[in-house]
Amino acid sequence: MLPVLNTPGDSPEDSSRRAGLCLEDWSNEVAPRLDAALAMLPDCLLPGLLLRGWLDDKAVERIDTVTLNTVVGENLLLRNVATEIRGSAEGARSALGKYSSSPSNASRSQAFSKVMTLRIILQQSPKNVVLP
Amino acid sequence: MQLRIFSVYPADRLWSFWLDRQVDERQVANLDPETFQQSDWYDESGRFLVLVHFSNLLKDEHKERAAAIEKHWRDLDDGVRERVWWLVYSGTGYWDLVSTIPGVHYFRNPVSREWLSDDEKRHFRQFVSALEADEQIGATIWAKLYPTENVAAATLLALLTSSELTDIQPAINKLLAERRMESLARAHRQFAARVKQSPKTPPTLDFWVAALGEGNYSTVRDQLVEVLGAVPD
Numbered sequence: 001m002l003p004v005l006n007t008p009g010d011s012p013e014d015s016s017r018r019a020g021l022c023l024e025d026w027s028n029e030v031a032p033r034l035d036a037a038l039a040m041l042p043d044c045l046l047p048g049l050l051l052r053g054w055l056d057d058k059a060v061e062r063i064d065t066v067t068l069n070t071v072v073g074e075n076l077l078l079r080n081v082a083t084e085i086r087g088s089a090e091g092a093r094s095a096l097g098k099y100s101s102s103p104s105n106a107s108r109s110q111a112f113s114k115v116m117t118l119r120i121i122l123q124q125s126p127k128n129v130v131l132p
Numbered sequence: 133m134q135l136r137i138f139s140v141y142p143a144d145r146l147w148s149f150w151l152d153r154q155v156d157e158r159q160v161a162n163l164d165p166e167t168f169q170q171s172d173w174y175d176e177s178g179r180f181l182v183l184v185h186f187s188n189l190l191k192d193e194h195k196e197r198a199a200a201i202e203k204h205w206r207d208l209d210d211g212v213r214e215r216v217w218w219l220v221y222s223g224t225g226y227w228d229l230v231s232t233i234p235g236v237h238y239f240r241n242p243v244s245r246e247w248l249s250d251d252e253k254r255h256f257r258q259f260v261s262a263l264e265a266d267e268q269i270g271a272t273i274w275a276k277l278y279p280t281e282n283v284a285a286a287t288l289l290a291l292l293t294s295s296e297l298t299d300i301q302p303a304i305n306k307l308l309a310e311r312r313m314e315s316l317a318r319a320h321r322q323f324a325a326r327v328k329q330s331p332k333t334p335p336t337l338d339f340w341v342a343a344l345g346e347g348n349y350s351t352v353r354d355q356l357v358e359v360l361g362a363v364p365d
Binding site: 128 | 187188223224227241242244247249251283286287289290291293294297298299300303306307
């Protein structure tokens with residue numbers, strides 16, 4: 001999607017077609033995967049996932065609470081990862097919608113910027129359980 | 133074993149830096165099968181790793197294109213095929229494409245232009261080192277690109293790093309009693325890399341690696357006892 005978003009259309013019709021493709025790609029490919037991943041955050045990154053059954057519930061809760069305050073990116077706490085991604089995804093979805101409804105270089109550029117921001121946040125997010 | 137690494141179409145990743153090795157960048161137009169997908173690319177001796185970025189020309193849903201790429205690998209000459217590996221990556225990662233042959237792999241994780249985590253770099257370097265070794269390479273070579281799914285080791289690691297937050301001794305004892313030692317040894321190695329401070333002098337990473345390299349589990353275990361207190365037999 002990003003290479004398409006990063007290329008101006010040859011004509012208004014071409015821009016409109018590109019915008020439609022990007023929105024379709026978002027709806028069919030990106031959004032369902034993002035929703036599935038976000039539904040598991042941040043629980044799938046907490047050490048409690050591994051520690052239940054070995055430590056009592058109170059200890060697991062304490063460790064998870066400390067872990068949620070771990071800095072995992074620039075000004076980004078683990079507890080805020082899902083919120084940040086959701087916010088960025090909403091920004092990308094909205095920008096793609098605007099690009100699709102009124103295709104122009106400005107709306108295309110805005111959509112590119114929003115999708116790129118989302119990608120950077122996703123790439124910088126932890127991929128494994130975060131240890132305290 | 134001599135290994136030559138190519139980065140093709142478009143060569144815009146920092147592979148040389150990430151792998152800490154020479155990587156020859158080659159521009160290859162589109163999915164042109166007349167280039168790295170031909171035997172004459174590999175007329176030297178030794179092994180070849182080709183890092184391929186097809187961009188939007190190969191996405192998860194492009195099963196037929198993937199099949200064509202795999203056919204080109206199968207069509208490499210005898211004597212060449214077993215020396216050539218194509219690692220296909222993208223900025224978003226391949227979620228669905230799974231190679232049907234040993235010489236081609238679609239990397240699951242996204243590879244950004246500018247950044248690769250230290251953990252990912254380590255796995256890529258281990259993978260390259262394995263290709264450089266004289267041993268025969270099997271189809272499981274690609275597994276070196278990914279962290280081992282070792283739940284026991286990860287659990288021990290999580291317990292160890294929780295030591296300042298709660299009493300982990302009963303859980304450590306139970307885990308050591310129930311789980312296999314090689315899993316735990318791996319956890320020790322990971323733990324050692326993460327040790328930042330300890331009430332006593334922490335064992336160094338070099339120590340752990342040397343001890344584990346000799347398969348001397350009891351030495352590792354003794355050190356663990358020293359750091360954490362008594363551990364049952």
